[in-house]
Structure formats: C-alpha cells, structure tokens
Amino acid sequence: MTGGDEESPDDTGSDADDTAVAASAGGDTDDLDPLIADLLDGKHRALARTITKIENRSPGYRDLVSQLHTHTGDADVIGITGSPGAGKSTLVDKLAATYREEGLTVGVIAIDPASPFTGGAVLGDRIRMASNVGDMDVFFRSMSARGTLGGLSTATTDAVKALDAFGKDKVIVETVGAGQNEVDIVRTADTVVVLVPPGSGDDVQMLKAGILEIADLFVVNKADLDGADRTVSELREMLQLRDGEVEVGGHHGFEEATVDVSGEAGRERGGGGDAAGDDDAADDADAADDVDAEGVEPWDPPIVETVANRGEGIDDLIAAMDDHRAYLVDSGRLESKARTRYAEEIRTLLREDARELLAEEIDARGGLDERVDAVLRRETDPYTVAEEVLEPLADCVAERRESRE
Template identity: 60%
Template sequence: MEGPDANQGAGSTGDGADAPDRTVALRDGDAALLERLLSGEHRALARVITRIEEREPGYRGLVSALYDHTGGADVIGVTGAPGAGKSTLVDKLAAAYRDRGDTVGVVAVDPSSPYSGGAVLGDRIRMASNVGDMDVFFRSMSARGQLGGLSMATADAVKALDAFGKDVVVIETVGAGQNEVDVVRTADTVAVLVQPGSGDDVQTLKAGILEIGDVFVVNKADVDGAERALAELEEMVHRREGSTATPGADAGHHGPPGPGVPDAEGSAGADSPEATVDREDAEASGWTPEVLGTVAETGEGVEELIAAFDAHAAHLRESGELTRTRRRRYAEEIRTLVRADVGALATEAIERRGGIEALADHVRRKEADPYGVAAGIVDPIAACLEDRDDPADGWPGKPNEPGDDST
C-alpha cells in the first residue's frame, strides 16, 4: 500500500514524528523489485543497494527476504593503512577473477562527506580495469562517520550482491586504524595490506590489525624495504600463532578480545561465555596466515593472492570454521540491530518527555537524577519485554519447528 499510512508500522510513533522503520514485512512493490534482482537485473540490484544505503522505508523487509538467497559468495575483506594501494589491488583482483570466469561484486567503504553523508571518493575512477564489464558490479558506500569500520548498510549490501549471484564479493575499507577490525564481521577472508618503508608493518601490530588478518600482503613489493617488511610480518604472524596457545591470549580473527577488552556487548571479552566458545573455535581452526608480496600496479602476485584466498575458503569449509564464522557474524548483526532499535525506542521516549534538554534541566534543578531519568525511560521497555511470550516459542516469520535445535 502506497497511501498515507503505508509507512506506519512498528517503527512509527503515529504522531507525525520521524521514527525508524522496524518492519520486516516485504511490501508488494518490493517483492517485484526482489524478483528482478534475483533474476539478474543489475538495475534492480543497484536500486536495492540504494534503498539499503538510504535506509528507505521497507528496506528491512527487502534485506530479510534476501537472507534465504545468500551464502553462495566468497566474501573477502581488503583492509590496511591509507596509501597501501588497496583500490588498485582490488581492481586487479576483480580483473583476475573475471579472467577465470567468476562474477564479482565490490563494495568500497569510503570516508563520509561532512555535508551530505555520502561517499567522498564517489565512483573511484582509479579502479578502471573493469569499466564496461557488467559482471563486475562496483559500489562506493559511505562509512557514515565510522572511519575504518563497516556500517550495517554495507553488510546488507553484501547480502544483496550475494543473493544476486556474485561468486566473489570484495569489501574494501577506508583504512583508518583500530576500527578496521569491523571488517571481520562481514568478510569470510580478510587480507591486510601494508606498504614497505613507512613503518606500516609496526603500526599494524600497534593498531591491532595484525590480529584480524587471514592473509597479509606487502604491496608495492618492488620498492626498497619490501623484503624487510615481508620478513617482519612473517615473524609477527608466527609470534601471533604462538600466542593463541596461551590461555586467555588473543585468538585473532577467529577469536574474542583479550583479557579486560570489552566485547561487542561491553563485557570483559576473555571471561565471557561467548569468548570461551570463540576461543575453542580459534584453537580448532588450524589456519596459519600467509604472507605474500604484490605489485598492484602491474598485477604481480595477484594470482598467488587469489590462490591464498581460495585456500583459506577451502579451509573454512573443510574445517567447519565457515559455519562458526557465520554464526558469529549473525550474532553480531543481531546485537547491532537490537542495540540500534532499543536506542531508537529510548530516543522516541525521550522526545515524548520533552527532549533531552528538558530532562537535563530537571536534573540541573535537582528535580531528578540521571539514573532515575534513565530508569523512567528504560523500565517501561523492559516491562514490555518481560510480558512477552517465551522467545523459545519462536520469532516473527521464523517459528521453531518441533525438534529444531539449530543455532
């Protein structure tokens, strides 16, 4: 329905105020758009990703419908410091994948414009090798203020490319330090790029990027200092692999944060039940990251890099690690969505009480305190959750079948 009430749903306050659209039902018009995407229409794919990026009303229904059609693509994350040559390498990777007959989707997470919120680098004109090839779909997306990280919209765009039928989806991140670890929540295989002679190899360890890589790449391997960078990375990788045998040590890409480091839920990562499970998974993974040299400008080393990606993908499937990796990814998506939606509900409640400034004035006049104000907003939400039926009975659209013990 496209009438005045078409956008009214679980995410609407009904009072004319803008509110997040939390509905997951697929609209009639969107069902047709989804069918066009699944049938291989690139215009429909572009439209779906735009709907996702702009968070247009009904986008959640589209993403929910995409899930049943995902899981076929190898998802590769390419990250590293700015200037390491990520875009040029991704361009050459896409061309090499096409040469062997694979279809490719590329999502490039660019810095956000402070004015429009859009991607600053636009169409990334320097990635020119695949211009005109309809089997390489390229999309620049804004990091939306999360420099170095992936917005939820980016993860959803990957699902659209996967459902479309792309064999390989490559995610290139901004490259801005610690927050690069967000890429592992969307990619099956992570390649970390460094360039020789600029101290990036040392900064990689300091920034924590070393812990997320499945493959390490010294790009611009034809310049002075490349051999040293390769040797140092090899040493760091072996040192990292040795540290995972120590109880409570950081388990890298396949494991939780170290002792005292908050996990996605804010708890002490190494001591949480989730961390214990992830650490056991990490110890069973058995993958030692490869260290390779490439020259992206000429394509040197690209075939060897793709072979390393293929080897890691095969390892994930044969070891069962792919199932565990995707389980962790979905768990993180659920946490992210729940945090965002509960936060949005709380924001709506604050606005109904006159706005945050009015509540702050109550505290300033000693008429209330911050803890009491917060409790007044959150307690009704908690009470509603407590009144709900047992979640074990199922969830909207996905009821448990008798005997279903799936995770």
C-alpha cells in the same frame, strides 16, 4: 563496470545485457517484491536500485533485505583493508580482472569516508578501478562509512547480501583504511586481507594494536620498493610473537633459532634436548598447542608480496585466498563464522531498534531538556533519569515475559 551512488541508467547499465542467473533460479517469485524478483532474475538495474534503497535506509528496505536472505550463502566474501596509500583500490581492480579471466562474476563494494555534510562517499574509488569498465559481470559500488569507526556501516552488510543473492561468485569489500579501527570487516568477510606498504614501520606498529588479529592473509604491496624485505620480516616476527615464539635470522639465510618470549632460555631449532624423551615431550606439547578447543589446527596467515599496478603477485594472492577458503570449508569454520556473523548482526539490529524506541519514548515525554535542567540543579542524576525513562518499557517487557511463562 556497473553500479554507483545514483539510480541512473548510466550507473546501472542496460537490462538487455543482463545475463546473470538468479540465485533462486526456478523458484516461485510470486510473493516477492517486484524489485527483488527482478534482482533474482539477474537485472543489474534492480540490483543497483536495491542497494540504493538499502544505503539510504528508504522505507521498506528491511522487507527487501529479508526477502534476499533466503537466496544468500553462495558468494565468497573477501575483505580488503589496510592503511591509506597501501594500494587497496589498485589491488581490488586487478583481483576483479583476474577473477573475470577465470569466468567468475564479481561484486565490489568500496567503502569511502563519509562527507560530514551529506553523509555520502567522498573519494569515489571507481576512478582507480578502470580495468573493468564496461564489463557487465563486474558490479562496482561506492558506499559511505556513515561515520562508523569500524570502517563499515550496517548498510554494507545488507549490500553484500544483495550481491550474494544476485549470484556474484566473489564479493570484495574494500574498507576505508583508517588504521586500527578497521576491524568490522571480520564480521562481514569470509577472508580478510590486510595490506601493508613497504618500509612503513608505523603501519607495522599499528598492526600490533588490533588488525593483526583479524588478518587471514597479509599483503606487502608495492613490493618493488625499498624496504619490502624488511616489512615482510617484521610481519613474520609479529606473527610468531603472537603465537608465543619468534624465529630470527631465517629470512636472511642465517641459522634459525626460536626465542621463547615468556622469558625462558631459547633453544636452537633442530638443536635438540638432553635426551630423545625430552624431544618427544616437546613435540607432543607443540602439537597440543597447534589444536584449538574444537580440535582444529589454527590458520597460519601467509604473507604475499605484490606489485598491484603491474599485476605481479595477483595469482599468488588468489591461490592463498583459495587455500584459506578450503581451510574454512574443510575445518567447519565457514559455518561457525556465519553463525557468529548472524549473531552479531542480530545484536546490532537490536541495538539500533532499541535506540530508536528509546528516542521515541523520550520525545513522547517531552524530550530531555527538563530532565537535564534537573540534573544541573542537582535535583536528580543521570542514572535516575535513565531508570525513569526505561521503567515503562521494562515493565512492558516483564509483563510479556510473565504471560509467556
């Protein structure tokens, strides 16, 4: 296991052992930054240093990420999220070990809560991922959430690109686990796995507030504990409610029925209608509902039970994730997800750059103190102040737009 928060030899390992093949093997690296050239040559030390520069937002980090972009797009990015205590770190450790047994290389980014004093990661998940210590083909890195409510920072997305360009087959991102705020992962990962511990009614209730929509797979971890069957049933019920109907009784062997949550009378599954024509019409309607505007059938998130600390259910989970990957490729959703991801990344960068530009403009005008005092004296108002600060920037943008036209 390699990686870490510092640029030290102990964290990055020996370059003599680096055998990874660069994603751009055979390409011309004369115009590349030497650090990126070393990364593409499979040197773990360069990978660690690159991620450190990315995380610290060191001068020139954007140029590094820009050079990485051409060499990305091959890794399968998996997001692991869920409430604290669900066993995410243990599950990630077992996933990485299983992938290595299959001959695949793995990169792991564990997002920890940020220290309010230093901004750094405070948990150090590496102590819970011991199975892969010493394996040079498993690169592990703890990163700070940097105070972002969505569970990820912009640096995380850039670090994923570094691992992708390096040539990792699987990149696993484990999020903080902060409840319903764990939604940013859907903008980074191809497959999102949500962990739910058994017997956790509050956690299942929490899913209704947001995470339900982002999960491609659900994992009930610690399935050997009491309450696992009930949690699985509750998740199934919630998924069916999301789709507009709920099956009751089937999990425990009773006669399955479909309850229409729109308020209309339910019908027993297999009970039929008054006539064969009614059945055909209902089947046609159901079939139409199962296809989206692009003519693609929606993905039905499976529920997998695991006991991660014993490695039970890991093969089933990997098989389910492989099925989702195949679905994304076959349906064309993988490309559409990438398009959405890049659009959101561009918007995020634009917001960051605009915020910095405005901060510089405010400083150039002597700060906000005088304007705040004027607002307090009711001589002006916040909206007017904002317009005054933005006016020269807006005029500049308008002039450039007119010159292009």
